[in-house]
Amino acid sequence: MxxxxxxxxxxxxxxxxxxxxxxxxxxxxxxxxxxxxxxxxxxxxxxxxxxxxxxxxxxxxxxxxxxxxxxxxxxxxxxxxxxxxxxxxxxxxxxxxxxxxxxxxxxxxxRGEVTAKVTAARKLDKDQLKTLQQAIDKVVGGKAKIEMKVDPALLGGLVVRVGSRMIDGSVKGKLDRLQVAMKGAQ
Known part of the structure; x- marks a missing residue:
């Protein structure tokens, strides 16, 4: 823990x-x-x-x-x-x-359960949640429990954390990475 x-x-x-x-x-x-x-x-x-x-x-x-x-x-x-x-x-x-x-x-x-902590820019509808559940289950190789959180600061997209792995597909994350890349090019 x-x-x-x-x-x-x-x-x-x-x-x-x-x-x-x-x-x-x-x-x-x-x-x-x-x-x-x-x-x-x-x-x-x-x-x-x-x-x-x-x-x-x-x-x-x-x-x-x-x-x-x-x-x-x-x-x-x-x-x-x-x-x-x-x-x-x-x-x-x-x-x-x-x-x-x-x-x-x-x-x-x-119980051998996996929890995926998902942060979205807005509340997801049932179809989006179902698609997300299927994608995460496929990645973890089994049934994952999703803990949803909404953070409008992300602007769009999702941040998914499963264990120590994190996938940042948010607009804010992409903008942050772009800003770092632009600073490196100067």
Whole structure:
């Protein structure tokens, strides 16, 4: 997992591995993964929730009660709920996003899944996504999971990352390469 050398990385890895083992024993790997993806989305969308996770101004009980309320409304599995509440009680909510990423990455690794991180200048329609999925599957030699992100700064095209490989087919990338080439010609 990324960031294993940092104290938070090691902490997040230990918690993620523990949750993965518990979910595996309970035969709830996918249910917990779905819950964590939903929780990750909530964290990314809410400044208030990110503040709750990071701020030392909230005490243990406030964080635990707030997380219990959020998880109840989200309708997460009991295993996910108990895990997050233990994290809150241990005052480790600041590392929850890394724990979520660690769980999802390790689950994918154990299953032999490949993730392609795709950044596009605009949202792709269903046909474009299908074509992209087929192209990436062909390159990786199997089924790849696509994580989409939109960045209008690319101007057009795509940037695709699979593992350590990156293909930059964006207009911005082409313009940057052209600018470097022109500087070298002077």
């Amino acid at each position: 990324a960031g294993e050398d940092s104290p938070v990385g090691g902490l997040a890895e230990r918690y993620a591995t523990a949750l993965l083992d518990l979910a595996d024993q309970a035969k709830k790997l996918d249910a917990v993964a779905d819950d964590l993806r939903g929780l990750k989305g909530l964290i990314e969308e809410s400044d208030d929730l990110r503040g709750l996770l990071r701020s030392p101004l909230y005490d243990r009980d406030e964080q635990t009660r707030a997380m219990d309320e959020i998880l109840g409304k989200a309708g997460v599995d009991d295993l996910t709920r108990r895990f997050v509440l233990v994290v809150a009680e241990n005052r480790r909510l600041f590392a929850l996003p890394r724990m979520i990423d660690g769980y999802l990455e390790e689950l994918a690794r154990r």
